[in-house]
Amino acid sequence: MNSPIQRRVGQVFVPVRDMHASISWYAAVLGFEPGDVSHGGTIFDIPTEGETRLALDANRPDFSPSGPPRFFFWTDDMGATVRHLQGLGVTITSDVEDIGSVFFVQFLDPDGNPLMVCQRA
Structure with a gap:
């Protein structure tokens, strides 16, 4: 089956309530x-590596x-990642889990958005 939609992610939007607090938190994590907010103070583009972009969206x-x-x-x-999150007082919501292909840990941002970090096994 063909589709004109490409199977490539352009940008992920993370909803936030307090833009400046969220920028500070994501910058630390x-x-x-931190840089400039755009779109009337409602969008902040987090600097990323690779093609997929990440934005905080208020x-x-x-x-x-x-x-x-x-x-x-x-x-x-993963060990350094968990220690980094703990040192920042981030709410970690899972143990480090090994599912064969990756290890992962889940945590929350200040707005309660569930986030995850993975390490290839």
Whole structure:
């Protein structure tokens, strides 16, 4: 079957309520210098590596963060990642789990959005 839609992700939007607090939190967790907010203070593009972009989006502050993580970040050192998250006081919601192909840990951002970090096994 053919489709004109490409199987490539362009950008992931993470809903947030307090843009400046969220930028500070993501900057600490991911290790980048905060920059400028665009679109009238409602969008912040997190610097990423690779083609897929990541944005904090404050356009709909009445969202519900329920459900599983909708994407994950990669790491090469799960132990260092967990220690980093713990040192920042991040709410970690799972133990490090080994599912064969990857190890992963889940955690929450300040708005309760479920996030995940994976390391290839």
